[in-house]
């Protein structure tokens with residue numbers, strides 16, 4: 001019996017990732033999210049059919065890690081750029097990968113309107129409640145009381161406004177068919193996130209409408225805590241502002257348990 | 258085959274010309290005075306299997322152009338001055354990533370909301386970059402409806418050939434006026450040179466990435482900007498366009514573009530009857546500016562008059578071209594008023610006498 005026949009490969013490096021070391025900090029959620037996206041594309045055999053739009057944010061260099069076609073968008077404009085791409089290639093999988101500042105502050109208009117047009121696009125939304133790339137300033141999603149370099153003493157509702165739940169806001173639109181929020185900080189949630197990403201890709205391929213997967217993601221560096229505590233903070237604190245689970249699902253898919 | 262002669266509104270002319278030039282992706286946000294253009298395309302694009310999207314803003318629209326362009330389509334957006342200000346970020350990224358695309362600006366009065374009357378006060382914005390960074394945008398300035406059609410074709414070709422955004426700079430009057438026009442034939446999209454840099458999924462090849470962020474320690478950005486500059490030098494060498502209407506007796510030439518040039522032409526006729534001979538120099542590419550042609554012409558006359566629908570923007574390029582080879586006189590009108598040929602004739606008489614009564618002498 002040959003080795004190929006005797007051993008089935010059940011785990012390996014995804015083809016949808018390049019074999020490059022990333023610049024992400026230890027404990028950062030971005031690397032996990034990259035891996036999940038890549039595994040989903042591999043398993044759905046979509047790598048060669050995919051065009052991705054990374055954000056301006058810590059994941060701006062995602063094209064160095066993802067092994068498929070990608071184009072940079074100006075900060076916040078990923079979903080407008082993706083709209084243009086999708087209209088030229090309606091048969092390709094188009095995805096955006098965006099941080100909270102990119103998607104829910106400077107790009108709010110582009111986000112809401114692409115979603116509301118029901119663009120057949122999948123968005124991976126990395127919510128780390130902070131501006132990672134620029135060094136820890138307040139994000140639209142920074143939680144009340146959370147410290148950021150521009151919220152000395154913690155985010156104050158009166159002074160800094162409220163954390164925005166953009167996923168809930170998007171769910172209201174008829175163009176949006178599926179929104180789910182998962183975390184990247186427990187094995188169970190990571191598995192859940194992978195299913196959600198696959199489902200989002202499937203919505204697009206089935207021409208149902210816009211879908212988004214929000215991933216609560218640790219940023220130990222700018223939260224100024226250890227990776228372990230950062231994971232804990234997501235699981236115990238962040239989920240209070242951003243409860244996990246399906247926010248909207250009108251796909252009609254019967255999910256296998 | 259070219260079309261029959263048709264009588265059309267200038268905004269419709271650009272829209273139809275774009276379709277015939279192979280544009281299949283239009284994205285724009287309404288603003289007066291160019292709304293007829295998106296309105297026309299909202300009906301026309303579906304007829305030819307193209308895409309029309311009314312974007313949620315000019316920012317979104319230019320970024321949709323960016324996306325459609327990187328995906329390989331001929332894409333366009335249109336707007337007027339305040340909206341074009343919002344597009345500058347996207348234009349800068351497109352320049353950096355070397356993405357073709359056509360931007361129409363039917364200029365109106367400014368600054369701020371200004372007014373909706375014709376104006377030509379966005380010359381600086383159009384020719385000096387507009388957005389951030391070390392880039393140039395080829396700018397085409399049509400002189401009337403026929404050129405609106407012809408230069409729309411040229412704009413798409415330059416954009417693709419050099420992988421650059423290109424701006425067509427008209428004004429509110431041009432966008433509204435009805436004139437007869439003959440359209441060039443539809444181009445065949447299959448005949449366009451294949452683009453080997455687009456994103457269409459990496460089947461059978463290595464994945465591609467397009468980006469403007471160049472952090473490489475080996476002078477990546479430095480080299481890229483040198484490369485862009487080489488390209489701009491080529492455009493300057495190959496794409497200069499202008500029109501002259503001169504005769505040997507001319508004692509003066511007037512430099513004007515777009516609507517201002519047409520007003521100037523009427524003034525010139527009026528003055529010939531009086532025995533004052535003035536030639537016309539009309540730049541058609543505003544960047545690159547036809548400096549050498551203007552310089553040569555200026556050395557044959559004693560005076561160069563400049564007329565603009567702004568308080569003096571293109572005149573800076575005239576000064577750069579002419580230097581002290583001739584006296585330079587300037588007459589400009591701020592937005593909101595459409596000058597008559599009689600106003601311009603007064604300016605030219607005054608410049609000829611050198612009495613400074615209309616307009617002003619530019620000290621070089």
Ligand SMILES: Cc1ncc(C[n+]2csc(CCOP(=O)(O)OP(=O)(O)O)c2C)c(N)n1
Pocket residue numbers: 055056057058059075098099100101102103126128130131132133134139
């Ligand atoms: C127009 C513009 N404004 C500001 C910036 C600076 N900037 C880069 S990334 C960023 C915020 C990124 O935060 P987020 O989207 O949450 O991504 P993260 O780094 O946290 O993953 C900002 C403000 C920019 N690049 N462009």
Ligand code: SF4
Pocket residue numbers: 023024025026027028029030058128132133218219220221222
């Ligand atoms: S700064 Fe935060 S988001 Fe950015 S790479 Fe580091 S941990 Fe990740």
Ligand SMILES: [Mg+2]
Pocket residue numbers: 057099100101126127128129130131132139
């Ligand atoms: Mg963030």
